[in-house]
Amino acid sequence: MVKVKRICTMQDLSCVGQCSLTVALPILSRYGIETCVLPTAVLSNHTQFRSWSYLDLTGEIPKIFAEWANSGIDFDGYVLGYLGKKELMELAVEMFDRFSTEGAPVVIDPVFADDGKLYSGFDLEYVEQMRKLIARADIIDPNITEASFLTDTPYREDHGKEYAETLAEKLARMTNGVVIVTGVEYDGLIGELIYRRGEKEYVMLPKLDARYHGTGDIFTSVMSAHYFAGAELGYACRQAGAFVAECMKSTDDGHFYGVSFERLLAKGK
Ligand code: PXL
Numbered sequence: 001m002v003k004v005k006r007i008c009t010m011q012d013l014s015c016v017g018q019c020s021l022t023v024a025l026p027i028l029s030r031y032g033i034e035t036c037v038l039p040t041a042v043l044s045n046h047t048q049f050r051s052w053s054y055l056d057l058t059g060e061i062p063k064i065f066a067e068w069a070n071s072g073i074d075f076d077g078y079v080l081g082y083l084g085k086k087e088l089m090e091l092a093v094e095m096f097d098r099f100s101t102e103g104a105p106v107v108i109d110p111v112f113a114d115d116g117k118l119y120s121g122f123d124l125e126y127v128e129q130m131r132k133l134i135a136r137a138d139i140i141d142p143n144i145t146e147a148s149f150l151t152d153t154p155y156r157e158d159h160g161k162e163y164a165e166t167l168a169e170k171l172a173r174m175t176n177g178v179v180i181v182t183g184v185e186y187d188g189l190i191g192e193l194i195y196r197r198g199e200k201e202y203v204m205l206p207k208l209d210a211r212y213h214g215t216g217d218i219f220t221s222v223m224s225a226h227y228f229a230g231a232e233l234g235y236a237c238r239q240a241g242a243f244v245a246e247c248m249k250s251t252d253d254g255h256f257y258g259v260s261f262e263r264l265l266a267k268g269k
Pocket of ligand 1: 012014019020043045046047048082111119213214216217
């Protein structure tokens with residue numbers, strides 16, 4: 001029998017919104033990964049709605065860790081998304097230190113900004129703390145805005161190769177992990193720059209004329225699933241980008257808060 005990988009994904013549980021755990025859990029599971037969750041908070045819906053309720057679970061996490069230690073639980077890897085609090089980043093590091101099998105990789109999507117702006121509730125102190133956390137990652141996949149904040153580089157509307165490479169080079173000095181800058185755009189294409197020890201690989205697809213929330217979370221989930229299955233990162237990003245594009249094409253225009261990924265997942269795409 002092949003040993004199934006046990007991965008822990010740490011992010012919020014937004015009851016409605018097709019993002020974070022409601023995306024990572026089904027997608028990673030669909031790819032045959034035993035997916036454990038560390039929910040950081042319960043929100044009525046994600047923060048791109050006009051308002052939301054928020055139950056902070058930070059205080060529960062030390063108790064969860066104590067029980068995991070009691071039961072000898074360990075993980076073969078981690079996928080981190082939206083955290084939202086400095087204390088949660090410290091707890092993430094504690095989790096890596098206490099519950100990892102040997103060489104368990106850490107994938108960090110440093111979710112905190114888009115379109116040149118921080119998400120609601122985030123500040124520069126959070127960005128500073130995230131700079132420390134990404135030092136622990138094996139893979140980071142910030143979007144262009146997050147990469148510009150993390151590297152303290154002025155945000156530019158032009159998301160082309162030159163800008164993406166500047167950001168990736170700076171990020172590579174902040175982590176030993178592979179840097180994947182998402183949302184790179186040129187020649188009517190959109191995709192990722194994978195930057196690894198000075199080597200650059202672009203994974204691009206035609207840009208669609210639509211924008212939906214939560215596509216970054218879907219990208220990270222599919223990419224991580226392929227990565228944990230042993231795929232090359234170029235292939236993992238190609239699969240993830242293609243999946244996101246298909247999801248966007250099969251989502252109604254009026255479905256403003258996320259993309260319909262479920263039918264594609266059910267079809268085994
Ligand atoms: O998709 C990123 C995300 C995840 N979780 C919550 C969010 C957001 C983006 O706004 O608000 C709660």
